[in-house]
Each structure stands twice: as C-alpha cells, then as structure tokens.
Amino acid sequence: xxxxxxxxxxLISPGIVAQRVPAPQxxxxxxxQSIAIGAVIPLGVLALWSLAVALHLMRPQILPSPIAVWQxxxxxxxxxxxxxxxxxxxxxxxLGLLIGGSLGxxxxxxxGRSRTIDxxxxxxxxxxxxxxxxxxxxxxxxxxxxxxELKLAIIAKATFLPLLLNxxxxxxxxxxxxxxxxxxxxxxxxxxLRLVTIPAALxxxxxxxxxxxxxxxxxxxxxxxLASAAGIGHLMAWSRTLFQLDVVxxxxxxxxxTGWSMDAAMRWIERQLTPWSVEA
Amino acid sequence: xxxxxxxPRSDWRGVVVPVICAAIWVAASASGRWNPHLLVPPRQxxxxxxxxxxxxxxxxxxxxxxxxxxVGWTIGSLAGVLLGIAIGxxxxxxxxxxxxxxxxxxxxxxxxxxxxxxWFGDGDTAKTILIALAAFFPAALNTxxxxxxxxxxxxxxxxxFEFGYWARIRRIILPSARPSIVAGLxxxxxxxxxxxxxxxxxxxxxxxxxxxxxxxxxxxxxxxVLVCIVALGLIxxxxxxxxxxxxxxxxxxxxxxxxxx
Numbered sequence: 001x002x003x004x005x006x007x008x009x010x011l012i013s014p015g016i017v018a019q020r021v022p023a024p025q026x027x028x029x030x031x032x033q034s035i036a037i038g039a040v041i042p043l044g045v046l047a048l049w050s051l052a053v054a055l056h057l058m059r060p061q062i063l064p065s066p067i068a069v070w071q072x073x074x075x076x077x078x079x080x081x082x083x084x085x086x087x088x089x090x091x092x093x094x095l096g097l098l099i100g101g102s103l104g105x106x107x108x109x110x111x112g113r114s115r116t117i118d119x120x121x122x123x124x125x126x127x128x129x130x131x132x133x134x135x136x137x138x139x140x141x142x143x144x145x146x147x148x149e150l151k152l153a154i155i156a157k158a159t160f161l162p163l164l165l166n167x168x169x170x171x172x173x174x175x176x177x178x179x180x181x182x183x184x185x186x187x188x189x190x191x192x193l194r195l196v197t198i199p200a201a202l203x204x205x206x207x208x209x210x211x212x213x214x215x216x217x218x219x220x221x222x223x224x225x226l227a228s229a230a231g232i233g234h235l236m237a238w239s240r241t242l243f244q245l246d247v248v249x250x251x252x253x254x255x256x257x258t259g260w261s262m263d264a265a266m267r268w269i270e271r272q273l274t275p276w277s278v279e280a
Numbered sequence: 281x282x283x284x285x286x287x288p289r290s291d292w293r294g295v296v297v298p299v300i301c302a303a304i305w306v307a308a309s310a311s312g313r314w315n316p317h318l319l320v321p322p323r324q325x326x327x328x329x330x331x332x333x334x335x336x337x338x339x340x341x342x343x344x345x346x347x348x349x350x351v352g353w354t355i356g357s358l359a360g361v362l363l364g365i366a367i368g369x370x371x372x373x374x375x376x377x378x379x380x381x382x383x384x385x386x387x388x389x390x391x392x393x394x395x396x397x398x399w400f401g402d403g404d405t406a407k408t409i410l411i412a413l414a415a416f417f418p419a420a421l422n423t424x425x426x427x428x429x430x431x432x433x434x435x436x437x438x439x440x441f442e443f444g445y446w447a448r449i450r451r452i453i454l455p456s457a458r459p460s461i462v463a464g465l466x467x468x469x470x471x472x473x474x475x476x477x478x479x480x481x482x483x484x485x486x487x488x489x490x491x492x493x494x495x496x497x498x499x500x501x502x503x504x505v506l507v508c509i510v511a512l513g514l515i516x517x518x519x520x521x522x523x524x525x526x527x528x529x530x531x532x533x534x535x536x537x538x539x540x541x
Contacts, residue, residue, distance in 0.1 A: 037372075038379030045380075062398060116293075123294030124301075131513040132474045134481070138497040138505045143318060218388040222478060225390065233391075240394035248394050256387035263386075 064246040072246035073253070081235065082254065089224065089231040090258075092148075093216050096155025101212055103156070104163030105205065111164070112171025125164065133158045133219050137226070146227035151220065158219045159212035166208025170201030203274045210266040217259050232258075320503045328503035332511075341492040342511065345476050348404065348488065349519075352411025353472040357465050359412070360419025364464070367420070368427025369445075369453050385417050389475060393482050402485040407476070414475030415468035422467065426460025427453050462527045469523055473516045489515075 046066060052058060053065040060068075076082040107125065111118040136157055144150040174196050182192050224233025232251055239247035308314055309321040316324070332338045367374045367381075392413060396406040430453045438448045454461075480490025489512055496504035 034375055037375045040376055041380040042383075119291050119293040120296055123291075124297045130517055131509060132477070132516070134474055134478045135493075135509045135512055137481070138493055139502070139509065141497060142500065142502050142505065218390070221388040222390045222482065225393070225482065236391065236394055240398060243398070245395070245398055248398070252387055252391055252395065255391045256383065259388060260383075260386040 061243050061245065064249065068246045069249040072244070073250040076247065076250060082232075082250070085230065085232045085235045086254065086258065089220060089233065092151045092220055092231065093155060093213070093262075096152045096220075097159045097212060097216055099152060100156030100159035100216075101163045101209065104160040104208075104212075105167045107160075108164040108167030109171055112168040118168075129161045129164075133215070134222060137223065141227065150227065151223050154219055154223050155216045158215040162208045162211040162215060163205070166204045166211070167201065170204035170208075171197070173204060174200035199274075199276065203270070206266065206270045206274060210263060210270070213262050213266060214259065217255075217262065221255060317500055317502055320506065325503050325506060328501075328507050332504065332507045337487075338492060340487050341489045342515070344487040345480065345489040346515070348407060348411060348480075349472055349476045352408045352476065353415045353469055355408070356412030356415030356472060357419040357468045360416040360421075360464070360468065361423045361461060363416075364420040364423025364461075365427055365449060365453070365457075368424040368457065369449050374424075381420065389414055389471075390478055390482060393479065397483060402483055404486065407479040407483060407488075410479045411472050411475045415472040418467035418471050419461075419464045422464025423457060423461050426457030426464070429460070430456040465527075466520055466523055469520055470516060473512075473519065477512055 049063070049066055052063060053060070057063075064072075073082075107121070111122060111125075133154065137154060140150055140153050140157075144153050178196050178200070179192075182196050187195065220231070221233040221236075224231040225237040228234040232254060236248055236251035236255070239245075239251065305319070306322055309316065309319055320328075363377070363381075367377055389410070392410060393406070396409055400406040400409065434452045434456065435448070438452045443451065476488070477490040477493070480486075480488035481494050482490075484491055484494050489508060493505060493508040493512075496508060
C-alpha cells in the first residue's frame with residue numbers, strides 16, 4: 001500500500017525485482033546455482049591474488065598473501081583487539097544516532113505536522129543540509145576538539161537529516177482521503193494517530209533510520225581515521241601507518257561486513273514492524 | 281488542515297530564523313565574551329572572504345579540485361553506466377556480478393584510502409581512483425534499476441521484431457532507462473564531489489580545496505575554514521544545477537529530433 005520514497009529505497013536496496021516463484025524442489029537448486037554463479041568473480045579475484053603473490057609480482061608489504069590476511073584476522077579476533085575496536089565504534093554510532101536521530105525525528109514531525117513551523121525552519125534547515133557532513137568535520141574539530149564529543153557531534157549531524165526528511169515525508173504521506181475517512185468515522189486523536197498517522201509514517205521513518213545508520217557508519221570511519229585513539233577506523237589507519245597491510249585488509253572486510261549487518265538488521269526490523277509496506 | 285498543496289515559492293517567514301541567528305552572532309561577537317577564534321566576528325569573516333578571493337593559492341586549490349572531480353567523475357560514472365547496462369539488460373550478467381558489486385559497495389568509501397595510498401602513493405592516482413569509486417556505485421545502481429524496469433511490453437515488441445542484443449539495448453532499454461541514468465549521474469556527481477574533498481582532506485598532499493581546508497584547520501583559522509565550506513557547498517550546488525539544466529535541455533533537443541522523425 002504505502003511504499004517508501006523510491007529514490008531512498010533504490011539507494012539502499014538495489015535489485016528488488018518481482019521474480020517468478022519456482023517450485024519448492026527447484027528453489028534449493030536455484031539458490032545453490034545463484035550462489036555458485038555469484039561466487040565466480042570473488043573466486044577469480046582470489047585466484048589472481050594468490051597467483052600475483054606466488055609469482056612475487058608485488059612486494060609482500062604491498063600485497064600480503066590471502067593466507068597472511070586470514071591469519072591476521074584470526075590473530076586479531078583471538079587477541080580481542082578487533083572486537084574491542086568494533087565495540088568502541090558501534091557504541092559511538094548508537095549514541096550519535098540516539099542524539100541526532102531523535103532530534104531529526106522531532107524536527108521532522110513538527111515540520112510535517114505544522115505548515116507554520118515548516119515555513120519558519122524549513123528553508124534554513126534545508127540550506128544547512130546542502131553542505132555534506134564531511135565538510136563540517138573541520139569546523140567540529142575546531143569547536144569540539146578531537147575527543148569523544150567530536151564523534152558524537154558528527155554522527156548526530158549525519159543522522160539528523162535522513163530522519164528529519166523521512167519523518168517529514170511520513171507526516172505528509174497519508175492520502176487526504178484517509179483523513180477524510182477518519183473525519184467521517186469521527187476518530188479521536190489517539191485513534192487517528194494509531195490507525196492513520198503511524199501506519200503511514202512508520203515505513204518512511206524506518207527507511208530514514210536505515211539511511212542514517214549507513215551515513216553514520218561511513219562518516220565515523222573517516223573521523224576515526226583522522227582523529228581517534230580507538231575504534232575500527234583507528235585500527236585501520238594505524239595499521240596502514242605501520243604498513244601492516246594484512247590488518248588493513250581485515251579491517252576493510254570488517255567495515256564492510258558490519259555495514260551490511262546493520263543494514264540487514266534494519267531490513268529485518270522493517271519486515272517485522274511494517275509488514276504492510278514490504279514488497280513481496 | 282491543508283495537505284499536499286505546493287509551498288509558495290518565496291515566503292518571508294523562512295528568513296526569520298537566519299536573521300535572528302545573525303543578530304545573535306553580531307551581538308555575541310560584539311560583547312567580546314566569546315573566543316573570537318571560534319565565534320568569528322562578522323567583519324573578520326568578510327575579510328576572510330576577500331582575502332581568499334585575492335589569494336592565488338585558493339583559486340589553485342579550487343581549480344585542482346574541480347579538475348580532479350571532472351576526471352574521477354567521468355571515469356567512474358562511465359564505468360558505472362556501462363556495468364549498469366550490462367547487469368540491467370542481462371539476467372545472467374546480473375547473477376555473475378551483482379553479489380560481488382553489492383559486497384564491495386558495503387565498504388565505507390573512505391575506508392579504501394589506506395589501501396589506495398599504500399598501492400598508488402599520495403599523489404593524484406589514489407585520489408582519482410577514490411573519486412571514480414565514489415561516482416561508480418550510484419551510476420551503476422541507478423542505471424541497473426533503470427534498465428531492469430524497461431516495460432515488458434516494449435521488450436516483447438522487440439522480440440516480435442527479432443531485435444538482437446545490441447538493438448534491444450539501444451532502441452528499447454536505453455531510452456526507457458534514460459531518466460534513471462540521468463538521476464544516477466547527478467547522484468554520482470554529488471558523491472564524487474564529497475569523495476574529492478574527503479580524499480584531499482584525508483590524504484592531505486598536493487593542491488586542492490580539501491588540502492586548503494585541512495591546513496586552515498591546522499592553523500586554527502576558523503574564518504578560512506568557513507570560507508572553504510561555503511565555497512565547497514556552493515560549488516556542489518552549482519555543479520548539480522548545471523548538470524540538471526544541461527540534461528533538461530538535452531531532453532528537449534532529443535524530443536524535438538524524435539518529433540522530426
């Protein structure tokens with residue numbers, strides 16, 4: 001019935017396409033086949049990588065062998081460094097999201113509900129948000145220094161806009177007819193909120209949360225690379241300084257997997273909370 | 281309650297908040313109780329704009345960034361559109377490439393910088409590759425979606441006419457994917473501009489607006505930092521407006537040509 005903004009949706013989840021549903025016995029085979037076909041390129045890259053290492057095409061400091069990278073990953077896991085760094089980063093994301101996301105949601109709902117508030121605040125907020133988060137980094141570094149406040153402030157900035165825009169759109173998304181029906185049925189404010197406003201707004205707000213999390217993760221890595229003594233971005237930048245490229249490879253993979261997991265978790269929440277909006 | 285009506289073009293109420301903020305700013309700097317390094321007085325900020333506009337280094341930085349952006353965006357979006365067409369037009373190509381593409385896309389853009397600088401050094405190669413990467417993904421994804429959503433009825437018409445692979449792409453898929461590709465190129469430009477500033481800022485070598493910004497921060501010059509931010513915001517805005525306008529005009533020209541046929 002109600003879908004999220006197509007543009008945002010397209011950014012987050014490409015390739016949602018209605019497919020013919022195959023018979024159950026074929027489904028497992030198809031799934032296996034898809035995995036096998038999809039694995040061709042990664043395996044090819046792995047083979048070329050191993051070959052390049054075996055033929056000494058590049059120095060091992062520049063291109064560590066796949067086995068060395070695997071070993072580095074195991075060592076980092078066993079030593080606890082990796083999980084500790086990841087915990088620091090995730091904690092920053094969650095705290096920053098709580099601050100920036102809730103402020104963005106409050107502002108978005110207020111602007112969405114009231115044309116007057118929108119008329120006063122809208123142009124200013126939209127203009128400020130034209131400037132990418134990365135550009136605010138130096139200003140925030142001058143104001144907040146390079147401590148924990150910097151990370152929270154920059155993540156709050158990164159998560160504020162998606163939640164503002166999406167909760168704003170969520171407030172405006174219910175068709176006029178629904179409100180007319182609510183008028184006819186003489187729903188009170190609470191029923192109207194429960195039956196019309198929330199079902200219409202929730203899919204958009206969750207889509208906003210997904211975008212906010214992804215933005216937060218990207219920008220946090222930058223901040224941690226530039227100015228931090230802990231976290232996964234710091235681990236990566238520090239290993240690069242020491243020219244331990246095997247650790248750099250591991251951290252790149254961890255950053256990717258973490259980003260993917262957060263998005264998958266959000267998609268799961270989306271399915272649980274708003275089953276009416278998820279396409280088949 | 282009025283819903284869904286278009287907002288009027290200009291509304292004086294939008295000016296109220298900026299004016300109040302400006303008044304607070306002027307009053308707070310005049311009171312002298314705040315650190316002028318952080319709360320830059322209006323006159324000093326105006327001075328910084330003039331100073332930067334006269335500074336040849338500033339313009340060198342801006343032009344280096346723009347050049348880098350142009351090269352990176354062209355390479356990245358070209359590669360993205362080509363791959364997007366390949367994946368969007370063929371189910372088999374999609375099954376080969378989409379899983380790898382989606383996995384690589386999960387890695388935060390700037391997380392590639394340590395690897396790129398280790399492989400290609402601190403020069404322009406690493407930065408250009410990063411900018412190209414920033415442009416590549418939005419271009420590829422939007423092209424792919426656009427190609428996939430070519431109307432099935434048109435594809436069937438193509439089958440009736442016994443179009444080959446290339447004819448199908450050129451005459452059916454590309455025309456219907458056009459709006460989506462244009463949108464992808466626009467997002468790619470914004471993304472590439474962020475990539476340009478970020479790469480310059482993080483690598484901090486050579487000339488560029490990001491390098492200029494980083495050195496202004498190192499010198500504790502909040503006024504120059506603010507000038508840089510306004511400049512990069514403006515450049516981003518102007519570039520995406522120019523791109524949109526050029527495509528809108530292109531669309532009109534194309535329609536006229538089609539009408540002539």
